[in-house]
Amino acid sequence: MLCLCGSLHGQTKRRVRAADLPSWPTTEVEFDRSLAEIERQANERLRDGENDHLVAYILQSSQFTSEPKIEPAISALEFVRSMPSGQRAGYLAGRLQTPPVRLPGDVLRRMDAFLRTKPRDDADERIPYFHGLVAGRGKPYLIAAYMRTMRFLYQKESGQQLNRPPVDLYQERGYASDTQVEANFAVWTALSVLHLIEPRLAANRILIVGPGLDLAPRTGFLDLFPPQSYQPFAIADALLALGMSAPERMLVHSLDINPVVVRFLQGFPGRNKKTISLVSGLRRVQLSGDFQDYFRNLGRKIGEETALDLPAPLASHLGKSIVVRPDVAHNITAEQFNIVTERYDTSPAYDLVVATNILVYFNEQELRLALANISSMLRPGGYLLHNELRPEIETIARELGLVAVQARTIQISAGAGKPLLDSFVIHRRAGP
Ligand SMILES: C[S@@+](CC[C@H](N)C(=O)[O-])C[C@H]1O[C@@H](n2cnc3c(N)ncnc32)[C@H](O)[C@@H]1O
Structure with a gap:
């Protein structure tokens, strides 16, 4: 077989090499430089994507807490709308990556429960995977991941409410x-x-x-x-x-x-x-x-x-x-x-x-x-x-x-x- x-x-x-793409309007050196930049961004986007999954897991899983499940898109809208408008503009422009912003209490409770969970043999294999991703960096890591994930979701959801599908958002997201x-x-x-x-x-x-x-x-x-x-x-x-x-x-x-x-x-x-x-x-x-x-x-x-x-x-x-x-x-x-x-x-x-x-x-x-x-x-x-x-x-x-x-x-x-x-x-x- x-x-x-x-x-x-x-x-x-x-x-890929420049010679593979004869119609590509660039020199070999420039081609290699753009490829290296794409590779660098791909690593970042892969890490961001896994952090988005970490946040989705913490908000929704019933494997480590009996707290009610939180719908990520609703959390994003509530989180952003609760910010004072000056802060909101900075946050949506990507300038504000970490608190002073106050995170919703239900989100913080789920984060605490996740961090307290001890991986067990019979537990969901996602728990050790996501603990590995956090790698001991604790709540500040989760808060930063939540804030980054919610920014994309808010932009996507609010765009949809205005009947403007934000197609290009995907080209930058994790x-x-x-x-x-x-x-x-x-x-x-x-x-x-x-x-x-x-x-x-x-x-x-x-x-x-x-x-x-x-x-x-x-x-x-x-x-x-x-x-x-x-x-x-x-x-x-x-x-x-x-x-x-x-x-x-x-x-x-x-x-x-x-x-x-x-x-x-x-x-x-x-x-x-x-x-x-x-x-x-x-x-x-x-x-x-x-x-x-x-x-x-x-x-x-x-x-x-x-x-x-x-x-x-x-x-x-x-x-x-x-x-x-x-x-x-x-x-x-x-x-x-x-x-x-x-x-x-x-x-x-x-x-x-x-x-x-x-x-x-x-x-x-x-x-x-x-x-x-x-x-x-x-x-x-x-x-x-x-x-x-x-x-x-x-x-x-x-x-x-x-x-x-x-x-x-x-x-x-x-x-x-x-x-x-x-x-x-x-x-x-x-x-x-
Ligand atoms: C949203 S999923 C789609 C999964 C499946 N094709 C489907 O339609 O349900 C996108 C997949 O593409 C992979 N992916 C994203 N960028 C990639 C790249 N540059 N090279 C190879 N795979 C990539 C992701 O890791 C992910 O598994």
Whole structure:
């Protein structure tokens, strides 16, 4: 059996060079300097993203306190609105990083409870992970993380209230590893469309860029199970269900900048129990019929399905577990990788690259680099799927020979007057 073992068939990752991008208007020295700056910022954004998760965990988890859960977006609005206006302006401009600002009492109580918690063997594995992140720096560290996280959230939420989606905010914020089962519905729909467009297409070599992990998301937080990644399993299942691959040929490789995501995926095939637990973030009645059909069949081609006993607050949500077959699990691999600054030498010639909810984090320069790296790793005639409708993506991708062939918006739930939508865009790399 083939093994992807970190790099594909001996391909090794390497840093991008100016010569890889002949149309890049810069000298080699300047190129290396901007790459070094992108790498520096990526490390900061990774650290900021993990601190955002730390704050989301402290506000919402029931594993270390019986204090009521705090909704992060509401906390952000209350926190900022409680500030005197002079202080607020300085805080939102990023000048005020630490108190004199007074933090809400319920937030401080949860921080104290978290710091008092002693990691136990039977406890949620997130607790030792987040204690490791705090690394003994105590409450001042938590307060600084809370203030930074709340600034972004306030800007995002208040922008939404003014009907101004603050798209660009994402290009500066920390890298969140958030992922939900729902994100894979758009990929399933896109693959079904791709199968109709090109019925003979075989997708055996698949790359997932940024598969994510549900460590401690800000919305849809759930710590019933240890952190999980879903996308590699959902995509493997979709390709088998559509007949676009077969278990003995399918290789699903993932690249993620976050080592916690990569560790989960690398450790999965060696687990005694190769189980993935799937729970919808929304109640069944809110979900579209198409999504419910999708969820019903999800996982059946990669393993055995078992029922999931969900606690009362989640009783109206869809849920099930999948015990993944070892042959499938062993062909799901991962490597730590920055898609903006790295690529494989020589090209692994993937049939399909999937990158959802990641391109939103990249500014135009980063997008150009990321798309060039993705294109270099696709075979001619291979496909890229993403869910980002930003117009510059289509332009940059076209310049790189990745022509958009289909795009759609899909509905996951009707919601209460606010439908939950996702989208997909399919690009084809020019070639035979
Ligand atoms: C918001 S999550 C999306 C997860 C999943 N694709 C989904 O749609 O649910 C974004 C993922 O991209 C990863 N990521 C962000 N920047 C990256 C980069 N420059 N290179 C590789 N991975 C990156 C993050 O670590 C995270 O796991």
